[in-house]
Amino acid sequence: MIPAPFEYHAPTTLEEALQLLAESDDAKVLAGGQSLLPVLKLRLAAPEVVVDLAKISQLQGIREEGDHIVVGAMTPHYVVADDPTVNQHALLLAEATRTVADPQVRHRGTLGGALVHADPAGDLLAPALSLEAELVIAGQGGATRTVPAADFFEDLFTTAVGEDEILTEVRIPKHTGWGAHYEKFTRVAQQWSIVAVAATVRSEGGTVAEARVSLTNMGSTPVRCTAVEEALVGMSADSDRLREVCAAAGEGTTPPDDTNGDAAYRRHLAGVLTGRAVRAALA
Structure with missing residues (x-):
């Protein structure tokens, strides 16, 4: 249950994280680690580089933006479940997040990590689809693109996020009163x-x-x-x-x-x- 050796990086900016991914042919993103760490320990994956997003503050938090709420990809599950804005405008996401695993996992796991992992048995993919969420993906050179949830999940454990890209935020149309x-x-x-x-x-x-x-x-x-x-x-x-x-x-x-x-x-x-x-x- 010991991972193979790898280089560990904990960048503090999105730009730095993207650069690290671009420089490696075999890198994995750590976005909470509740799915990746068991895989590493079992040696089902043995990347040369692990890029931890935990210190990038711009990827965390919840805010209102017009007729949407925006959830940073690195926002932990427990924050999403308890947030008043989410409960008012996207109740389904809060309801589903409260069912994820146990309190320990909900304090370490993140919304973006769960969505990009794309396990079909995961509890947050279907709510994102029902709420018609839009997922914002960042790439090299400051490029960003927005992908609807209907197109984001491509196959088993496969999403629209490329190997040198990072999911930055989830935009959800307000479902106030639903x-x-x-x-x-x-x-x-x-x-x-x-x-x-x-x-x-x-x-x-x-x-x-x-x-x-x-x-x-x-x-x-x-x-x-x-x-x-x-x-x-x-x-x-x-x-x-x-x-x-x-x-x-x-x-x-x-x-x-x-x-x-x-x-x-x-x-x-x-x-x-x-x-x-x-x-x-x-x-």
Whole structure:
């Protein structure tokens, strides 16, 4: 459980971090370390260089910017979960973040680290998709680009962030007044999700005016349930058709088969959990 030798750098500016990545052909970014450190200890990865972003203050913090809230990529989970701005304008993100692992992990892990790691069983990918987040990526020479969450997650553990780039912040459109719920199913506490549902709903007069629903661990990337979202509009929490509509959430998905359950089981779970999540969000 001892990592292979590597050079360790802890830059204090984004520019310095990007330069270090550019100078190495085999570097890994440390953005909290809750995923990377176990991989290094097991020697599933043995980079020559590790660049720790913890000392770059510009990558931390939460602020409002017009009709968006902006969360620095190195903001720890516990800060995101407790922040009043996030709870007011992006409740779904706060709800999901509170379910991540345990307090120790939530104090060390970061939002950006979790998103770039892109584990399909991770709890923050589906909320980012449901909230239609935009992810800002910095590259060499001061270049930046903004990628919608729908395009950010490309495949299993693969994102739009290049080897010499760094995710700097997450921009989330304000969902002020929207109900939200993250329904997570595990066999034991603090485990990765077998299936989870990230639902946020804007209601008018007790019925759904808009809905956003995404699934965790139902494919190699998070899955947005647009057909379910459209069908939910106009329904109330006690509608006879709500269960039927939500039961279709897993249709067309390609969940994994493993010791926690096969694909058919996960599709069934997705439908059941979507109904629970939507009702809770409406409440």
